[in-house]
Structures are given as structure tokens and as C-alpha cells.
Amino acid sequence: MKHIDAGVLNVAYFESGPADGPPVILLHGFPYDAHACDAVAALLSAEGKRCIVPFLRGYGGTRFRDPATPRSGEQAALGADLLALMDALDIPSAVLAGYDWGGRAACVVSALWPERAKGLVSCGTGYNIQNIAAAGVPADPEAERRFWYQYYLHGERGRAGLAENRDAFCRLLWMLWSPTWEFDEDTFARSAKSFANPDFVDVVVHSYRHRFGLVAADPAYDAIERRLAAQPTVTVPTVGLQGADDGVDPPGETDEDAPHFTGPYERKILFGVGHNVPQEAPAAFAAAVLALG
Numbered sequence: 001m002k003h004i005d006a007g008v009l010n011v012a013y014f015e016s017g018p019a020d021g022p023p024v025i026l027l028h029g030f031p032y033d034a035h036a037c038d039a040v041a042a043l044l045s046a047e048g049k050r051c052i053v054p055f056l057r058g059y060g061g062t063r064f065r066d067p068a069t070p071r072s073g074e075q076a077a078l079g080a081d082l083l084a085l086m087d088a089l090d091i092p093s094a095v096l097a098g099y100d101w102g103g104r105a106a107c108v109v110s111a112l113w114p115e116r117a118k119g120l121v122s123c124g125t126g127y128n129i130q131n132i133a134a135a136g137v138p139a140d141p142e143a144e145r146r147f148w149y150q151y152y153l154h155g156e157r158g159r160a161g162l163a164e165n166r167d168a169f170c171r172l173l174w175m176l177w178s179p180t181w182e183f184d185e186d187t188f189a190r191s192a193k194s195f196a197n198p199d200f201v202d203v204v205v206h207s208y209r210h211r212f213g214l215v216a217a218d219p220a221y222d223a224i225e226r227r228l229a230a231q232p233t234v235t236v237p238t239v240g241l242q243g244a245d246d247g248v249d250p251p252g253e254t255d256e257d258a259p260h261f262t263g264p265y266e267r268k269i270l271f272g273v274g275h276n277v278p279q280e281a282p283a284a285f286a287a288a289v290l291a292l293g
Helices: 034-046 075-088 101-112 141-146 148-152 156-164 166-177 185-196 200-210 219-229 282-291
Strands: 002-006 009-016 023-027 050-054 094-099 117-123 238-243 265-270
Touching: 002 075, 009 034, 009 075, 023 034, 023 075, 023 101, 034 050, 034 185, 034 282, 075 101, 075 219, 094 101, 094 282, 101 117, 101 219, 117 282, 148 156, 156 166, 156 200, 166 185, 185 200, 238 282, 265 282
Parallel strands: 023 050, 023 094, 094 117, 117 238, 238 265
Antiparallel strands: 002 009, 009 050
């Protein structure tokens, strides 16, 4: 594991592959960590790619450099973190590939700074930029049921529950979101170490409250949030991957994300795969990255 100061964070990350290879940044989601991309990074490194796999803010060995920095989990912060990491590593552009929170960071950078993204692989919701202004519009009852964990975290009971039972809470989400993935205890334990990060609870709770407009943003990211509120299109070449068995964000018959992509775009549905695409289907994930160059 390596560390580098990048923006407001000291980022912990894995690096593999040739130092002069075409860069790929692999980004994990909630409630997972960088180990979700272990197999993908091995496959891509063998193809000559330089793979950077960071722990997001609030996870693993990543730490805030200043104790006074707000522990925000908002989408603009995730995008800014990714941009700062690329700057710190002197990476002008890279293929950005992620899912869940990591997919959101990749989408934000791809939409707002397309010159930094040679291509985008986005899993689950392909267009992963939140429309916070519409957060109060109810979804259908089945979708609302799947989002129970978000509403749970809106209250202090949920915050306390996550703080006291973080491993059990996260293991339950793994099971619900990937019902056909038979992960073993060692696999979960490897990632669960990241949930002991002292900022994990604060960042997670802020994320699920901010996206519903329930808490204030970090003012440092107001300019980015204003740009994201316009729901900017993604112009870079994109592959969207969706697990057919995704228990929280199942693919619909109609690709409602397609209008948000004005560059080359393809959606692929992976059968027998749930929410954690890179860990459940590393070969398919790696193939999508390689297809983008």
C-alpha cells in the first residue's frame, strides 16, 4: 500500500502494473473497499496497464489531513478527491472505472472535466450523478423498500446502529445486494477492516443525508455541486455494466441513463452478477476497461 497527500486527504492506495503503462483508476463503492478491485487490477496489470486503486474518504488507510475539514460524503467531494489524486500522481488523463460511490466519483470527473477521462466504466446506475433537486420525488414502492438503509441513516438511531454494528450492517448489505455471490468470511473480513476508519460513520451518514437535501454541503464544494445540479452530460466513451441480480439497483428493461451520454456509449447486463461487479465479475469488468483503450 502507498500513501500520497492529495487535496484534503492523505490517500491510501494500491498500485500495480508498469509505471509507464496507460493509467487506469479503479474506484470502490459503499460498503466495500479497494480490495474489491484486486482481481481486476491483476488482470489489467498483466495487460500492461498502470492500475491505481485508492481507498475513498472514510475508508481504510485514507485520512483527512486537517481535523477541521468537514467529513462530507457528498458527490462533489468524491469527484474532487479523484481529481486531486490524479493531480498528485501527475496523471493528466486515465480510464476511470468504478461502481456505487466510486462510479459516482468517476462520473463527476468525466462529466465536468472530460479532458481527464480517456474513458468511463460505470456500474449499476450508469449515470451516477445525483439529482438532489428531485430527491423528494417518491419512487415506486419496491424501489423505496430497497433504499431502507438510506432512510435508516437519516436519523440518529441509524447513525448509532452503523457505529455500533458496522460489520453486521455492511455484511447484510453485501448479502442483499449480491444474492447470488457466495463470498466467504475471509473476503468480507479483508474489506471490513476499512470500516474501522475513524471517519467512516461520519462520511457515510453525511452522504446519505446530503443526497436528500437534509444536511448542508461542505461550502468548499458548492461550485461543483452547482454544476452537477444541471445534470451535465458525459461526452467521453463509456461502458455501463449492470448486474442482472443487483439487489439494490436492478437494471430496467429501458436504459433510462442513455440520454445522459452523448459520446460512444454501451450498456451491458451481466447475468448471475449482483451489485459488486468488479469483485463478482472481474473478467467482464477488466474487458470493459480494455475496450476503452
